[in-house]
Amino acid sequence: MSQTACPKCYALQARRVKQEGFVQRFVLQKLGYYPWECRFCKATFVLMKRGHRQGESRAPSNDATTS
Numbered sequence: 369m370s371q372t373a374c375p376k377c378y379a380l381q382a383r384r385v386k387q388e389g390f391v392q393r394f395v396l397q398k399l400g401y402y403p404w405e406c407r408f409c410k411a412t413f414v415l416m417k418r419g420h421r422q423g424e425s426r427a428p429s430n431d432a433t434t435s
């Protein structure tokens with residue numbers, strides 16, 4: 369199991385947060401970036417991964433996003 373580290377404080381407390389605003393919802397997502405937030409230092413940042421959900425990797429049809 370891999371955890372996501374905060375790039376600022378390196379705590380393994382990063383979590384995916386809801387995409388807010390036009391930039392995050394459209395631009396960043398098109399580029400493959402997703403917003404994250406560190407629960408430890410409250411820093412927000414974007415990463416090229418959307419987090420891991422169990423059993424998601426081979427079930428793209430479950431995803432509502434079509435592009």
Ligand SMILES: [Zn+2]
Binds near residue numbers: 379407
């Ligand atoms: Zn942090």
